[in-house]
Amino acid sequence: MxxxxxxxxxxxxxxxxxxxxxxxTEEIPLAECLGRVLAEEIASDVDIPDFNRSTMDGFAVRASSTFGASEANPAYLAVKGQISMGVRPDMTIGPGEVARIATGGMLPEGADSVIMVEHTDILDDTTIEAYRSVAPGQNTIEKGEDILKSEPALPRGRRIRPQEAGLIAACGRTMVTVFxxxxxxxxxxxxxxxxxxxxxxxxxxxxxxxxxxxxxxxxxxxxxxxxxxxxxxxxxxxxxxxxxxxxxxxxxxxxxxxxxxxxxxxxxxxxxxxxxxxxxxxxxxxxxxxxxxxxxxxxxxxxxxxxxxxxxxxxxxxxxxxxxxxxxxxxxKKFPVQAVLNRNLASAQGRVDYVRVRLFESDGTVMADPILGKSGLIHTMVKADGLIAIGMNTEGLYQGSVVEVIPL
Incomplete structure (x- = not known):
């Protein structure tokens, strides 16, 4: 001993x-996985998304059809039709053509970008004018741009937050192996x-x-x-x-x-x-x-x-x-936040002192205010937002020092 x-x-x-x-480890339903730690690597069974899709309401178009368009010199484009949500378009967009599309809709063949509806004027049922040009890929997400099929989407050892739960759902998993x-x-x-x-x-x-x-x-x-x-x-x-x-x-x-x-x-x-x-x-x-x-x-x-x-x-x-x-x-691993010490703080050498601090903002700067008190006083922890460490070979910290605060 x-x-x-x-x-x-x-x-x-x-x-x-x-x-x-x-x-x-154990296997649990996706609906119960929040806060748990993944014990397996998650991969998707499909490309995410599985098609080129729009990120805006507007018109699917070939970007080259809009080059040079401006308010003084708009591009006149023929409306070929409207793309329904959740189905593959049965049309092809050629030069000078567009199709109405909603956010999340699948781009038809020939289209490589989307003009925002705010950057167009509808002249009639068959013609619009566009007064902004778009670049190829603008206002779209390409097939597999988020996650590629069979490639690792989430590693083992990650705690599942709401965003991880959403990605697991996107990968088609209803059961998850966790620790x-x-x-x-x-x-x-x-x-x-x-x-x-x-x-x-x-x-x-x-x-x-x-x-x-x-x-x-x-x-x-x-x-x-x-x-x-x-x-x-x-x-x-x-x-x-x-x-x-x-x-x-x-x-x-x-x-x-x-x-x-x-x-x-x-x-x-x-x-x-x-x-x-x-x-x-x-x-x-x-x-x-x-x-x-x-x-x-x-x-x-x-x-x-x-x-x-x-x-x-x-x-x-x-x-x-x-x-x-x-x-x-x-x-x-979570990393500390930085703050500025608002007064001098003494410390004894030969040990690492962990000092409770309260955080507040002053003129746009996050400040750390030490809460001093004996280790039997629980109210000092209630008042504290975090801890700062004073190194074992340090006699203290000066007011104005930038410190790292371990959140509590």
Whole structure:
């Protein structure tokens, strides 16, 4: 077992993400796939679109018939007919000819562009004048321009948003293979922690972490499974951990990760079968006494008991491990937003400080306002829009510095 405060860097901890396997897969209906992670590559069974189509209401035309057209010198074009929606046109457009077409209509043979109806005047049922020229391909989408048949349309490991769901539908899929949602066990510890339904007495506090961590797990695509509050009892904690490991893919314990006579997390983890502690101490503030263990093939975390510390550690360190379990690829990584710090901010060297910030706009610039407060004050997270990191070899940041904000 590693000694406490054999502190690892955040980078060293995150380097272990790939050592854990992803969860298994399942096939679900397209209608239920939103928010899930693709476990297969999606390809289309047809070209999308499967024909040359108009993107405007107007007239299908050969572009060359409009060259040189202007308001002073319009092109006079013969209307050959009207194209019905959803059917293949039975006409061919020759030089000097057009056909009425609606948005989404199929271009007839001979037409390579569409004149917008706004750029024409209808002289009679058989003649229009066009006072704008168009280029070949203008106001049209070519066959296969969106997706080519049998070519990869979506890669494995992408989270399905509404736009991905639409593309899957366009590819003709009604069932989709996705990764199962990881089950994440959550255990709160401490004699001082009481249920939300109970009024806390002297020296007691309601169980915040079960609910805040559950919310973070849900946001990340996991399924939180709460195992209640465990008092400071080694045997009770051992039983609860064993139960959580039997039914979940990752376990989070909040509290009991620091040095203390009644902190049994390290002792229990060291005693669990096929379990080894990988990290006990991370160079992060808040959250230095965080534990990462491996039980079989499952990650097992000992998080600080303070609500802010637990949430920050989850956002920075635990979330990438949960993303791995979910099957997310690195290509889906979210990037921070940039803002300008509105005041000086001091920091201690030797650790990465994560500071809560509120974002606001001033004269068109996004500003970051630090929210300072102790790691037990949950209201500081409520006020925060994100976190900024101050590097471990930095003594602080100056007002006016451009910072990267990790959204919360």
């Amino acid at each position: 590693k000694e406490f405060f054999n502190v690892e860097t955040i980078e060293a901890v995150l380097a272990q993400v790939a050592d854990f396997p992803v969860v298994d 199962r949602r990881p089950m994440v066990g959550i255990i709160s510890t401490g004699d001082e922690v009481v249920p939300v339904t109970q009024a806390p007495g002297q020296g007691q506090i309601r169980d915040i972490n079960s609910h805040s961590l559950s919310g973070q797990v849900l946001e990340a695509g996991g399924v939180p499974v709460t195992f209640g509050i465990v008092k400071d009892s080694r045997d009770d904690l051992m039983e609860r951990c064993q139960r959580a490991l039997q039914t979940t893919d990752m376990v989070l314990i909040s509290g009991g990760s620091s040095v203390g006579a009644r902190d049994f997390t390290v002792e229990v983890l060291d005693a669990l079968p096929d379990t080894g502690i990988l990290v006990h101490g991370i160079s992060i503030s808040p959250g230095k006494p965080t534990i990462l263990a491996r039980s079989g093939h499952k990650p097992f975390w000992g998080l600080p008991g303070h609500a802010v510390s637990a949430m920050v550690v989850f956002a920075v360190v635990v979330r990438p491990f949960l993303d791995r379990l979910c099957g997310l690829s690195q290509a889906t």
